[in-house]
Amino acid sequence: MFKKVLIANRGEIAVRVIRTCKDLGISTVAVYSEADADAPHVKLADEAHLIGGPRVTESYVNIDKILEVARLTKVEAIHPGYGLLSENAEFARRCEADGLVFIGPSPDVISKMGSKIESRKAMEEAGVPVVPGITHPLADAEEAVEVADRIGYPVMLKASAGGGGIGMQVVHNGDEIRKAFAGNQKRATDFFGDGAMYIEKFVENPRHIEIQILADGLGNTVYLWERECSVQRRHQKVVEEAPSSFLSEATRSKMGEAAVKAATSIGYKNAGTIEFLVDAEQNFYFLEMNTRLQVEHPVTEEITGLDLVEQQLNIAAGEALTITQEEVKREGHAIEVRIYAEDPKTFFPSPGKITKLELPKGPGIRHELAVHDQSVVTPFYDPMIAKLIVKGNDRDEAINRMQEALANYYIEGIKTNIPILEEIITHPAFHAGDTTTDFITKHLITKKQTT
Template identity: 75%
Template sequence: MFKRILIANRGEIAVRIMRTCKLLGIYTIGVYSQADSDAPHVKLADEACFLGGPRVAESYLNIDKILEVALQTKAEAIHPGYGLLSENPEFARRCEELGIVFIGPSHDVIALMGSKIEARKAMETAGIPVVPGKSFPLTDAEEAIAAAKQIGYPVMLKASAGGGGIGMQIVKSDDEIRKAFEGNQKRAKDFFGDGSMYVEKYIEHTRHIEIQILADGAGNTIYLWERECSIQRRHQKVVEEAPSPFLDETVRQKMGEAAVTAAKSIGYKNAGTIEFLVDEQKQFYFLEMNTRLQVEHPVTEEITGLDLVAEQLRIATGGTLTITQGDVKKDGHAIEVRIYAEDPKTFYPSPGKITKLNIPQGSGIRHELGIHEASMVTPYYDPMIAKLVVKGKERDEAIDKLQAALSKYEIQGIKTNIPMLQSVAEHPKFRSGDTTTAFIDKYINRKT
């Protein structure tokens, strides 16, 4: 096992990774920006190193500086967490060149799956069902219109290098494509450095269900059941649960086996997630692969009893999986909600000082925190500040715990999305498991 690891991230995910490292006796090296000098992950690290100014380009995205720190502190490996540099193939490649273990897949696999167009092609080759669409970049709106007419409206206009809903828009006519194409192309270019666009058929009344996989360097790959991630705002997840209330055991197994086939077909190693869209008839289609640890990984940990960060570290040291597919258990039901520093009605960020923080405690309640009382929530980073995870013996019990915990969760000094999360948790459609990707717009935003 590694002795010294640098965590190239911030906030709650840096804290979460450090927690496992400390359990394993691994020395942790944290990094921080000017805005994060008093952050929890800085205090928890065995050693913390300053990167630069508050903006991510000056600090958490500064590859040269992070690698300089890694070499100076004699870090054997770097854990990228999620977001930031976690799916940057150039960062992974440079780690490899310096002899620093990148805790994740190889840079070429990251690059392959980071392009949604190339990922579609790879999955088609592997025999994995993909959403009907065009697996090539579109040069302009007129080419997109021609493709859309072949597929049939409505379609989803998407950025090949996109993420977090950026560069993505549902379009229902030629005119809508003409209005949407250039703007989304520009946003994709600005955010990801790649303005390549493509179109897929927009499948209505879908669910977003993903499969967690683990793969070692000896060819062993397993799936750790699924996570239901359909409750989203602006194409970004806010509530996740495991297992899905929608799948039956037959479809669950088929999706798991498809995810394993997909991972093996590209030579994947470490933890990863295959994301699918699932229609009303339980037909599933490949959406994308996240080549990193997911924000929502705690719900999988809760129902399987596994520590996914520990598994990542074991695989990265050259170890093989210690469990087989038959060993993977499914115990109880877990739900995670993402707590954002944002206005619950407009979703606009709400930076400021946290003047009071009270979090609920009790059996089956887990917290992942990137804040403390008196923390300054700055406008420089993603507004997610915490995650609340609950577990029950069955789904109804987990929902009851979620409702109770949210009612006791207190953050003052800034606005948060807790009122919206309470509306979700208390909605009868959520209780019944009717959670398509249209849930927020249909039941919460419209207050019906």
Template identity: 90%
Template sequence: MFKKVLIANRGEIAVRVIRTCKALGIITVAVHSEADADAPHVKMANEAHLIGGSRVAESYLNIDKILEVARLTKAQAIHPGYGLLSENAEFARRCGKEGLIFIGPSPEVISKMGSKIQSRKAMEEAGVPVVPGITYPLADAEEAVEAADLIGYPVMLKASAGGGGIGMQVVHSGDEIRKAFAGNQKRATDFFGDGTMYIEKFVENPRHIEIQILADGFGNTVYLWERECSIQRRHQKVVEEAPSSFLSETTRRKMGEAAVKAAKSIGYKNAGTIEFLVDEEQNFYFLEMNTRLQVEHPVTEEITGLDLVEKQLKIAGDEALDFSQEEVKREGHAIEVRIYAEDPKTFFPSPGKITKLELPKGSGIRHELAVHDQSVVTPFYDPMIAKLIVKGNDRDDAINRLHGALVDYHIEGIKTNIPMLKEVIAHPAFRSGDTTTDFVGKYLKTKKTNNAE
């Protein structure tokens, strides 16, 4: 096991990784921007080092500075968390050149799965079902129209790089493609440095269901059941739960086996997630692979009893998985909601100072956060400030506990999406398990103002 690990991230995920490292007796090194000088992850770590200005390009994306700190502190490994550099193949490659263990898959796998076009090709070759579409980059809007005419409308115009719904739009005609192409390509270029676009068939009324996998360096790969992540705004998840109330046991097993097949086909090692779209008949299609820890990993931890960060560390330290597929348990039901500093109607970010923070308490409640009373939420980073996770004996029990926890969750000084989350949890459609990806636009009051980008 490693003696010292640098966490190349911030916020609640940095706190989460530090917590497990401390439990394992690992010395932790935090890095931070000027804006995060007093952040919780900085205070929790054994060591903390300033790496640049407040903007992510000046600090958390500064590979040279992060590696400089790793050399200075004699860290043995780097945990990238999620977001930022976690799926940056060049960063993983640079870590290797410096003699550092990158806690994640190989640079080659990250690169292949980081391109949605390349990943589609890889999954097709592996025999994993994929959404009908193209596996080549589009030259321009007219080529996109030609491809869409062959696939059939509606289609999803998508950026090959990145995620979070950026560069993605449902289109219903050639004219819509012509209007949408340049703008989405520019957004993809601005956010990811890659404007490559492609098209796939739009699956009507889908569910977004993903499979968590773990793979060691000794040929062992297991799936840890599924997470349903269909409740989204602007193609970004806000409510995640495990297990899905929609899947049959047969489909659940088939999806798990497909995820293991996908991971093995590319030589995957460490924790990863295979994301699928599932239609109304429970046909499932590969969407993408996230080569990192997911924001929503706590719900899997709650139903399996596993610490995924611990498993990441042990796999990266060349330890074999100490359990088989048959030994993966599934107990109870867990739901996670993401708390954002944003207007609950428009979803615009709402930075500012938290003047009061009161967290709910009680059985089955878990908090992942990196803010406190008097914390300043800056405009420089993602507006997610916390995650609330509840576990119940079954789905109804979990929903009831979550509803009570949200009622008791008090944040003042900034706007948050808690009112929107309360509306989701209380809605009869959610209670009944009708959780397709169009839930927010179909059922919530926010749908009239759900045009923020």
């Protein structure tokens, strides 16, 4: 096992990784920007180093500065967390060139899975179901219209690179494609440096269900059941739960086996997630692969009893998985909500100083956060400031615990999305498991616009 690891990230995920490293007796090195000088991850690590100004381009995605600290502190490995450089193939290659272990898959796998077009090709070749569409970049809007006419509307016009819904739009006819193509291509180019666009059939009223996998690179790959992440706003996940209340045991097994097939076909190593769209008849289609730890990994940890960061570290250190598929347990039900520093009416970020923070307590409650009373939430980073996770013996108990926890979660000084989360969790449709990807638009936003 490693003796010293650098965490190339910030916020709650940096705190999360540091916690497991401490449990394993691994010394930790944090990096931080000028804006994060007093952040919890800086204080929790065994040592911390300033790497630049407050903007991510000056600090958290500055590969040269991070590797400079890695050399200075003589770490053996780098954990990238999620976001930022976690799926950056160049960073993984630079780590390897410096003799450092990148705690994740190989650069080639990151690169292949980072392209939605290339990943579609790989999954088709592996025999994993994919949404009908194309596996080459579109030349222009007119080719897009031709393809859409052939596969049938509505279709999803998508950027090949990146994520978070950027460069993505549902279109219903040729005129809409012509209007949308250039704008989405420009956004993809601006955000990801890659304007490649493609088209796939739009699956109406789907569920977003993903499978967590672990692969040790020694021939052992297991799936750790599923997470349902269908409640989303602008293609960003808001509520996640495990297991899904929708899947039959037969579909659950088929999806798990497909995820393992997907991972083994590309020589995957470490923790990863295969995301699927699932229609009303439980047909499932490959959406994309996340070659990193997911924000929502705690719900999987809660139902399996596994520490996924520990598993990542073990695999990266060259150890074989110590658990077989038959030994992967599934107990209880877990739900996670993402707490954002944002105005619940406008959804605009709400930076500022937290003047009061009181966290709910009780059985089955878990917190993942990197703020405290008197913390300053800056405007420089993603506005997610915490995650609240609850576990119950079943879904009803988990929902009840989440309702009570949200009612007793107090943050003052900034605005948060807690009112929206309470509205979701208490809604009859959520209780009934009616959690397709249009949940917020159908049950919350539409309601507000008509009252």
